Structure formats: C-alpha cells, structure tokens
Amino acid sequence: MPSMIRPFLLLCLLPLAAAAQTSAPEVVHIGVLAFEGREQAHARWQPLADYLSAGIPGHRFEILPLTHEGFRNRIRKQQLDFALTNPAHYVSLEVDFGATRIATLRNRHGEAALTRFGAVIFTRADGPQRLEALRGLRLAAVNPEAFGGFLLARYRLEAAGIDPLRDMRPLWLGFPQREIVQAVLAGRADVGTVRTGVIEHMIAAGELRPDELRILGARREPGFPLRLSTALYPEWPIARLPHTDEELARRVALRLLQMPPDGPVARATRSAGWTIPLDYNGVHQVLRRFEIAPYLPQPRTLADLWRDHRGLISALL
Incomplete structure (x- = not known):
C-alpha cells in the first residue's frame, strides 16, 4: 500500500515545489x-x-x-x-x-x-601662504589617479602655474586620507591634499585642532559649508x-x-x-x-607619424 501512495504524494507535491521555485x-x-x-x-x-x-x-x-x-x-x-x-x-x-x-x-x-564635493590643499599653520609658493615642496596625496585625493588638487595647482608631478615631490600615502593630514602635521610632508570633509571629520573626532592647518587657495561656494580649495564635482x-x-x-x-x-x-x-x-x-x-582612464593616450600609428611629419619624412626619402 505505501508503495502505491508514494507516487500519488509525489504528484501532489510537484506543483508546490514548482510554486516555491517561481516565488x-x-x-x-x-x-x-x-x-x-x-x-x-x-x-x-x-x-x-x-x-x-x-x-x-x-x-x-x-x-x-x-x-x-x-x-x-x-x-x-x-x-x-x-x-x-x-x-x-x-x-x-x-x-x-x-x-x-x-x-x-x-x-x-x-x-x-x-551632492557635490571637492578637495582641500593645506599646510601647517606656519607653512606657505600661497599656492605659488609650493614649488619644490613635498606633497602628500592618495595616489596619482585619485580623483578627490590628488587630481582635483593637480587641476587647481596647474591653474597657479605648478605641475605637482614635475615641480613638487609627491608622497603617495593611499587610504585612509587622515594619514595625509597626520603626515603634514608630523613634518613628513610640507603640503597635503584630501577630499572635502576629511578635515572636518578629524576636528569633530578630536584628532585635529582647527588652528593647526592653513587652507591654500581657499574658496567659498554657496550652500557648501566645508573647507575647499577647488571647484565642486558631483x-x-x-x-x-x-x-x-x-x-x-x-x-x-x-x-x-x-x-x-x-x-x-x-x-x-x-x-x-x-x-x-x-x-x-x-x-x-x-x-x-590628465589622460586618466577612460581617456588613456592612444598609441601613435605610422599614419599619425606621416600626418605630423610628412615634410621631414619626404625630405629624408
């Protein structure tokens, strides 16, 4: 008898299993x-x-x-x-x-x-007072491709006539960004750049006094309450x-x-x-x-060389 009931029970349970799968x-x-x-x-x-x-x-x-x-x-x-x-x-x-x-x-x-953020460029309170005075100094940042942790500062510094990769001495410290602030305070770097909000978080946590840092290239944006040196981005x-x-x-x-x-x-x-x-x-x-992904420089082809140096190549031939 049980052997006859078992197939019947299986047939009854199949729709329930299918319903469980679909749900x-x-x-x-x-x-x-x-x-x-x-x-x-x-x-x-x-x-x-x-x-x-x-x-x-x-x-x-x-x-x-x-x-x-x-x-x-x-x-x-x-x-x-x-x-x-x-x-x-x-x-x-x-x-x-x-x-x-x-x-x-x-x-x-x-x-x-x-809904927007930027970057802050800063020194110790007794450090340089102008962006133009940063040439030759040590700059602490996240890494060469970090948007808020370097590229925004690089964009701002170039507007002041300084290429930080050429005219300064970068010190790449990665994350967390509070270590960049600590490096400047400790004298391991002369200048630092971090995403907006990092300094305020450190002050709120008691890790930093407001008077310990000088903000360079400081600017104000309507409705934006944080320390800022650059334009704002989404x-x-x-x-x-x-x-x-x-x-x-x-x-x-x-x-x-x-x-x-x-x-x-x-x-x-x-x-x-x-x-x-x-x-x-x-x-x-x-x-x-800055030719950062997805805008990496494309390899030059023979056609590019011919277009750019046609006169010289023709003369050599």
Whole structure:
C-alpha cells in the first residue's frame, strides 16, 4: 500500500515545489567600490540593499564589494546589475561599458546634505601662504589617479602655474586620507591634499585642532559649508548596466529618491538619501585633461607619424 501512495504524494507535491521555485526572489547584484576594504564597504551599504529588497517585491539585493578590476570582470560576464562607485570610476564604466547613472548620493556632513564635493590643499599653520609658493615642496596625496585625493588638487595647482608631478615631490600615502593630514602635521610632508570633509571629520573626532592647518587657495561656494580649495564635482552615483532591466532600474531609482534623508537607512549609510542624477561632464573634463582612464593616450600609428611629419619624412626619402 505505501508503495502505491508514494507516487500519488509525489504528484501532489510537484506543483508546490514548482510554486516555491517561481516565488523565489530574483537576486540583484550591486557592485560597490571597496576603496577602504571589503568589510567596510559591505557594512556601510548592506542597509541600502535591505531597504531596496523590502521595497521592491520579488527581488533580493546583494552588495558585492569590488575592486576596479572586479567591476570589469563581472560586467563583462553580465554578473552585475548596478554599480555604486566614485565619480571618476563611474565615468570609466560609462565610456567603456555604457553604464547609465540613475541617482546621485547626498553625502551627510553633520546636518548638511551635500551632492557635490571637492578637495582641500593645506599646510601647517606656519607653512606657505600661497599656492605659488609650493614649488619644490613635498606633497602628500592618495595616489596619482585619485580623483578627490590628488587630481582635483593637480587641476587647481596647474591653474597657479605648478605641475605637482614635475615641480613638487609627491608622497603617495593611499587610504585612509587622515594619514595625509597626520603626515603634514608630523613634518613628513610640507603640503597635503584630501577630499572635502576629511578635515572636518578629524576636528569633530578630536584628532585635529582647527588652528593647526592653513587652507591654500581657499574658496567659498554657496550652500557648501566645508573647507575647499577647488571647484565642486558631483558625488558618487549609482548606475545601471546596459543589460539591467529598465523597469527594475526605474523602480530602484524611485525607491532611492523616496529614502527619508534622516531615516535609519540614510543614517546607517552615512548619507542623507539620494537625488536625481547630476551632470558629470566636469569629471570627464578632468580625466581627459590628465589622460586618466577612460581617456588613456592612444598609441601613435605610422599614419599619425606621416600626418605630423610628412615634410621631414619626404625630405629624408
């Protein structure tokens, strides 16, 4: 008898198993640039994934902390649906892979919600008073391609007639950027540059007194309360990839824009929610000026040589 009942039970259970499979949520992968390490990136942005999962039925969002190369590998294999990264890296993904921004982060600094950032160039309080006086000095920065941690300062210094790679002595210290400030205070570097907000965070944490540093090329921008030496550029965007479902991207964008700026998710991600995607043309301009990816210099061909030196080549022949 049991042998006769078993097939019957299996037939009854098959529709239930199929229903369970069809109701399983679709996994959506959000790549996050892990510039401070995988654990830190996951801890900061997992509340965002949970928020999206709760508000978009039938989908489960997962955070994938990645390096630049990790992004490229997963995008090539269509294993990434959204990218949350810094402006310079976003521009590279836009040009190379067709990524499209759907929202821009509103960064939290105290009670201020900022959609733009810049860089600060600074010395000790008893250091040089003008940008033009920095020639020959040691400059502490993140690395040669760091957008907020070097390139913005380089752009500003060039306007003052100084090429920091040629006219100064760079000292690359990487992350965290507070170590750049500490290097200047300790005398290991004469000048430093960091992203806006780093100095204010250190002051709030008791790591720095406001009177210990001098800001060079200081400027004011309406509605921007932080120390600043450069122009302002848009904050981190979140972008969809070309293979990402358009309706899903629309629902994600809407959910992000609906995030309460003072709610628990915004606080947990150290943000004030999201705004509509901003214009990143200024980021393109800086990267193009310094031939940084995706604007790397192209190898010269024989046709280029002929075009540029036709007269000389003809004379030699």
